[in-house]
Amino acid sequence: MDDPLLQEQTPTEYFKDLIDAALARQQLRANELTAYYLVNLLCRFMRPDGRIPFADDTHEPLALRLGRALESGGLEQRARLRNVGDFSLFMSGFFSDSFRRRTIDVDYYKSMGEYAYGSLSRRDEDAFCEVFAELARKFVGFTDVLSDVSERTAMASNADLLRLYEKWLRTGSARDGQRLVDRGIVPNSSVGSRFVQ
Template identity: 45%
Template sequence: MTKTTLEANRLTELSAREYFRDAITQAMLNQKVEAGEETVYYLVNLLAHFIQTERLFSSTPEGIQLEPLALLYAEALEAARPQERAQLLRRLGDVALLIAGLFSSSLKRKLVDVDYYIAMGGSAYGFLGHLNRGSVRGRVLGAVFDELSRKFQRFTDVLAEVGEASPLSSSTDILRLYEIWLRTGSKRTADRLRKLGIEPVPASFGRRVN
């Protein structure tokens, strides 16, 4: 990725944070959901980070795809280092929250439904809530993950409302379109994504944790 591309992505994320801060705050007011300031900040950064949809995908033996949550969970259990385990659990929680909140329609043809993502994501955040409590930053993050775990269902509803008013969610299955573009490089699919407000960006894939 070039320096120009990196700078453009950073500007996009900064603008996105401003938009999502207002959108999340309004959705929480509408739904009477209360949350700590740090938790709201986490949600804003989560949406701003994953506005580049390719960040949801991972490189797997079967190709570039949305990695199954069960596999992420198994990798977390087998991780040799606590830091690696925490990163995998955070990835699991983040992806589960985004899919359940923004892209639940993409689960209609899957073997698992939205309740599975809610259960897995809530459990992952709950586990994280008890880790790394030995420092001030660790206690702050622990409190954020604990709140995300306890109110996971409520936050999926908040993200769903945000998504309905933004290009992140649509009656068109964005995730499916992105999968097709990743696998085929189809110009028509890329044009459809752009019309939905998603810019397909070629990148070197691999698991990335915000």
């Protein structure tokens, strides 16, 4: 007897369902090819060895990686720019909460990613120039989509909920407030961020 809760899905199908649902929840309209690009991005980052693609470059500052990409030419430039854009988008979407404990914040990754994708969008001979243009134009929105996917696929602990509540207290973000409500916690909007609850 088949268990209806267990279904066979390829990683591509799994991530497509998650991306489509996240786009709907975030109310972000995306070209079908751009949505599929996001699916493939997640598939590229899902590796059995747990390594992040192009991790050998991760110890080099992103600005230097972007500079090297711009100095190179042809296919190498395209590959390097794409790596900077993809890495920035993935890190901003999946690990944005970890940036609050670092000297470099999520805006740095946003700037680098937007610039890399924007540079790729100006290459008319590239079949993906429209995809890269949309990724550059809606970088923050796509970051929210990947954050949504990250939250839906991660196990939420009490510590995660506390961090989310503290973040909501600091920022007053409607999105974070709704995430708390979805988890059964009603944020008290009458209390300002300077008060401890």
